[in-house]
Amino acid sequence: MSRPVRLAALLLGAAMAAPSLALADVQFSAAGSTALQPLVQAAAEAYQAMHSDVKISVTGGGSRTGLALVASKSVELGDSDIVAVNQPDLVDHKVAVIGFAVVVNPSAGVTSLTKKQIQEIFSGKVSNWKDVGGKDGAITVINRPASSGTRAVFIKTLMGSAELSKDTLTEDATGTVVQKIKQTPGAISYAAFSGTHNQSGINELAIEGNAPTDENIESGKYPFWSYEHIYTNGPPSKEVSRFIAFLQSDSELLHKTGYILVRDMKVSENDR
């Protein structure tokens, strides 16, 4: 390349980069939980539409990845389904509540289970649906991987001290789990409301007679839920905290993406 051509290419490149540098005065990124990602993504899009000088990038990677990235200051916002332990630098912002449901294949023949029955099924003590009031048929338990945030919530809120049996199917994505339940008679598993509501071919179970609805979670009757956390490394900057506040308060956005507002909750985590 001759000198004039090279110089022109350099100037062109700089000219293309300049506008984006000038407009994005404020930039921050969020990473972590894939359950929370749709909400953060939608909020980021809405927020950027309102503030043209802000650029927010949102990625997934899982709750623990999000926590690791925010702890190392690679991102400003770490999205997580689980509470960060032994991380005194991280500041917790509870941004939403997410509900989970225990789901079964319709051939099971049950519409509600007690906590004890759920523990017996998932620990392997009970292996036929007729023992819990359903039709005669083998129970096929589907779990999530050991490091999954959803599984951690299930263990914490429903399993109590009972141990999960290891001799179960394990599937990763909510979509795969739902597909497996639809096509496997007697299958049972658990997933977030966003994957289980309004799905044909699977039944959401009531727990102790309380249906998996937002109202039952808010009043504390339905136990299978968790907070969605966004962690910041230290107190957040003014811009970041404005975004978090926006996310927490936009009720239309939260309901559209299937979450519950923290301020609608009449119980807090400790009450469970």
Place this chain on the structure above:
Amino acid sequence: MVGANVGKAHRDERIALVVLATCSAIFVLAIALILIYLAWSGTKLFFADHVSLFTFLFGSDWDGLAGKFGAAPFIVGSLVATGFAILVGGPLGVAIGVFFSELAPPRVAAAFKPAIEVLVGIPSVVYGWLGLTLLVPLIGRIFHSGGDGLLAAGIVLSIMILPTVISLSEDALKVVPTALREGSAALGATRWETISRVLIPSASSGLAVAVILGIARAIGETLAVQLVLGNAAVIPSSLLKPAAALTSEIVMDMGDAPDGSPFQHALFSMAFLLLLIAMALIVLIRIALRRRA
């Protein structure tokens, strides 16, 4: 004027040499760094966390978050699924390769070759999804079981390696010298005798390469296996019970295993083990190729 052009030509050649050598050096360095990183991370479980190699390879108690690292269920699962694919897909692929190379009418063979090569390129997730939605329920109905397990994984893997084995077997048979074929015919052999006693033995190292590359794809297959295997961290009592494989376990837990934890180290050890198996296969290929000469 001539002298100036010659000088420029030499300078261009030197520049090209430097650029290409640099690219190659970067590439080799990158591969070496990957190998070193995997070796270092893969052995942390044994040196830093003091888990015994024996427990890792032969123990069957696996609970990553609770500190139990018996990886035998995954090793057994990967080896059995791959073994099934070799025993079914291998001979079948070679047989089909022989058919297309020696017995099918030339126009039929020519029409099928591009089709088979397209099949090689189908993404694993497609095979996996078809396995999940079609094969697993079918097995469940036939054998009255859940359907997930090593039988499903073995069948999916066999189908996945078929195009590779067929294509390479065809190529191996094509390069057998015509003189051998003609000599065999001159001695009065039938077509099958020529194929079975002359062509296959002389193409044997090429056929071995075909099968070994099929094995390499099978042992490294992650997504398709994960969707049909059931992923239960136990050594199954039959091909119809849920099992687990090294590749699916790594992909399911690597993202969320806490950074720097023994759990994560154990997953790295599994990855390192897969690398060692793949390298062993490459060594086998080199031995097979050397026999060719």
